[in-house]
Amino acid sequence: MSELGFRCESVSHAFSNRGATTVALRDVSFSAQPGEFICLVGPSGSGKSTLLRILAGLLQPSSGRVIFSEEADATRPATALVFQEDGVFPWMTVRENVAFGLEMLGVSKAEREQRADALLSDVGLANLGSSYPHELSVGMRQRVGVARAFVADVPLLLMDEPFGALDALTRRVMQEQLLRLWRLHRHTLVFVTHDVEEAIALADRIVVFTDRPGRVLREFVLPAERSRGPSTEPMPEVQEISRQVWSLLLGGVEDASARMEQ
Numbered sequence: 084m085s086e087l088g089f090r091c092e093s094v095s096h097a098f099s100n101r102g103a104t105t106v107a108l109r110d111v112s113f114s115a116q117p118g119e120f121i122c123l124v125g126p127s128g129s130g131k132s133t134l135l136r137i138l139a140g141l142l143q144p145s146s147g148r149v150i151f152s153e154e155a156d157a158t159r160p161a162t163a164l165v166f167q168e169d170g171v172f173p174w175m176t177v178r179e180n181v182a183f184g185l186e187m188l189g190v191s192k193a194e195r196e197q198r199a200d201a202l203l204s205d206v207g208l209a210n211l212g213s214s215y216p217h218e219l220s221v222g223m224r225q226r227v228g229v230a231r232a233f234v235a236d237v238p239l240l241l242m243d244e245p246f247g248a249l250d251a252l253t254r255r256v257m258q259e260q261l262l263r264l265w266r267l268h269r270h271t272l273v274f275v276t277h278d279v280e281e282a283i284a285l286a287d288r289i290v291v292f293t294d295r296p297g298r299v300l301r302e303f304v305l306p307a308e309r310s311r312g313p314s315t316e317p318m319p320e321v322q323e324i325s326r327q328v329w330s331l332l333l334g335g336v337e338d339a340s341a342r343m344e345q
Contacts, residue, residue: 087238130297178212
């Protein structure tokens with residue numbers, strides 16, 4: 084199973100803290116086809132990260148359900164989650180960090196090192212397998228996290244603002260590398276971002292969320308024949324989608340500001 088689709092049906096989630104309840108998601112419904120690259124876009128507090136944790140099985144929805152296109156294989160993980168923070172283990176080498184998931188699956192040392200080195204080469208870290216995280220830049224450590232997600236060959240990749248802390252140049256390089264890896268492996272990928280241009284450059288489809296409680300405002304399917312990546316000039320149809328996404332997001336911010344002033 085190299086790719087995994089899913090369908091969210093009226094997914095809601097609420098957090099309770101000291102007697103107070105905060106609704107993070109309300110009646111979220113959308114689907115992902117196997118092998119599709121979806122970007123979730125919305126303001127902070129719109130429940131995007133909460134939804135990723137539900138898809139990863141780390142949270143259970145308060146109501147609604149997620150239906151996957153295939154039954155999970157109990158012997159191996161179905162998802163990998165990449166956060167904005169690099170999440171590497173400082174006491175492990177770069178190679179050991181990338182191969183960690185394979186070790187948990189019982190893959191032999193020789194095979195996991197071979198697979199880890201191949202992914203390190205794919206993300207431009209071919210000669211750094213024996214280095215330790217403190218010897219790397221922030222961008223390099225995030226590449227380690229991306230390599231670790233792909234090396235386990237899980238069918239559904241979940242990424243929560245993985246490039247949000249990077250400088251503009253490193254972010255562009257990482258976007259290009261991520262697209263190349265996705266085209267090579269064709270896993271289903273759900274990517275959270277606040278950056279509309281990033282979503283436009285990467286996604287097959289953009290799902291726009293509104294502010295708390297998080298709800299799906301609208302979905303946009305990008306032209307399949309377009310050139311993708313941060314270095315390409317968007318087509319007129321894509322520019323129009325970008326304009327509409329910005330309009331929805333800005334409208335949501337204005338609505339939230341008006342509510343605060345009342």
